[in-house]
Amino acid sequence: MLTFAFGDVRFFTPAFVIVLLIGALLGLPIYFLIRSRGEANWRTAAATGFFAGAAIPALVMLSGPPDSASIDGVATVMDGSYTWFGWFQNLSLVGLFGGAGSAAGLFFLRFVGRAGVPTVAEEQVAPTKPSWKPAALTVAAIATVGAAVAIPEVTKDRSCHNTLRDGRRSIGQEASFNLMVGTEEWRAVAQEVEAFGREKGWSIISDVRPDESFQWFQISMCQEPGTNILVQGSPEFREVSFGVYQPQAGTSWRVPFVELYTRIWRRWPDRIEFTGDVGQQIEPPRWVPTDQKTGAGKPPAR
Structure with missing residues (x-):
């Protein structure tokens, strides 16, 4: 919905x-x-x-977080677990929908619910007849909730683009690097990445929107049995991150990822950085070719 379930705030x-x-x-x-x-x-x-309004957001929240997520650079999910800020966001969301449900309940009681309620005199004259409406609405509610629970499973992406398709809750990157470029170069980066994917015959899902009010950069490339390279852009930090995932284990990710890195390094040799687990800048890892660990004789720089 907001933040983690529906992603883009425009879907609110x-x-x-x-x-x-x-x-x-x-x-x-x-x-x-x-x-x-x-x-x-x-x-x-x-x-x-409140119960009716908050039930669905609460179920979505408890169904499990993604591998990682953030809002304006503040982490809401890390390593598949909500941070304190993530819990605050989720509980705020549940409260928001619950409050809207309470308002709707009071409105219904005031303007709709009391309509058609018989007076004491009418109840004494007219015999009470059983109504089918509560039973029908109960069945409809059960069916709707069942559909809401089943739809994510039925529509789940089972291709190699979904690194969690085997049922795991989270997955870590095998390797990564950052290209320090702004949105004005996103299209050039996308062209290089997509050209690499086409040459390798990989499946590509690309969504790059540098010129819109809501700027977005995400390219997923994968090949069965599961190797996935995810490229994401951050306009706030003026960087494009490259990460590779290997759900099926092994080291088959290394050759294609190094080839992609080499392609990017040749075009932007002095714009590549490597970061550690907590975001600190680190030296190039061992998988980087020796002759590509510096740009024009200089260490990677912004």
Whole structure:
């Protein structure tokens, strides 16, 4: 939804609508049950609305985080686990949808729910007839929640672009390097990366948007049985990161990744950096060819 489930913040509105519809199907059966017991009031309406609104975001949050994620450079997920800031973001999201659900419950009680409620005199005259609506809405709610749970599994990417397709919760990089360039050179970088992928016959998924208000750079290249090279751009830090993953274990990643590194190094020899586990700049690792560890006789620089 926000931040981790739907990624791009521009997807917030449709995500909100989807959760609102699911929340309505969850909340209505509970409301009819409460009303049948004569307990429909502002407290139960607010509590029911909060539960219905917060249930789906909470389930998404508890389903498991990605391998890593961040907001404005602040880590929300590290090594497959939420950071304190990630938990704060998630709980804020649950509270936001829960609060919206409470407001919707109070609105429903005030303007809709009381409509059609018979007076005491009407109840004494007209016999009570069983209604099929609560049962139908309950079945619809169960079906909707089941679909919401099943859809991610049914639509899961099972290609080599999904490094977690075997069911693992996280995966680490085998090797990585950073190219220190801004958005004005993203297209040139993308051309080099995609040309390399085509020459190797790898599967390529590319989404590069340097000129839009929401700037985005992500290219995934992979080859069965699973070697994956992920290239991502950060406009804030003026860098493009290259990382290789090997879900199937082994060292078959080394040859293609070194070839890609060499291709990038030849075009931007003095713009490559290597970083450690906590973001500190480090010396070129052992997999880098000896004659490519410096640029024009200089250490890698910005």
